[in-house]
Amino acid sequence: MSEIPAEGSEVAELQAEIEQTREDLARTVDQLAAKADVKGRVGRRAAGVGHAVARRAANARDRATGPHGRPTTASLVIIFGVSAAVAARLVWRRSGHGRRARPWER
Numbered sequence: 725m726s727e728i729p730a731e732g733s734e735v736a737e738l739q740a741e742i743e744q745t746r747e748d749l750a751r752t753v754d755q756l757a758a759k760a761d762v763k764g765r766v767g768r769r770a771a772g773v774g775h776a777v778a779r780r781a782a783n784a785r786d787r788a789t790g791p792h793g794r795p796t797t798a799s800l801v802i803i804f805g806v807s808a809a810v811a812a813r814l815v816w817r818r819s820g821h822g823r824r825a826r827p828w829e830r
Contacts, residue, residue: 787799
């Protein structure tokens with residue numbers, strides 16, 4: 725900066741370069757601020773996960789129900805089978821089977 729530009733074109737070039745540097749700096753500051761906004765990033769991530777879960781639930785509901793919204797035969801068979809297995813396991817456990825004897829019960 726020992727010399728002052730004599731021509732107007734040199735001044736215009738310097739002003740354009742300064743303006744470009746300011747824009748670059750503003751863009752960098754915006755990127756850093758977005759990266760530092762942990763709460764906002766977590767919120768956006770949670771919203772995305774929420775949408776994915778809702779979409780999967782809708783797909784599962786569509787597969788388990790028929791065209792009129794009633795459960796399909798296959799889904800009823802699966803529900804009944806799982807319920808029967810859980811009930812059998814509870815009865816078996818309550819009858820004393822499948823349980824290790826505790827030290828004071830030996």
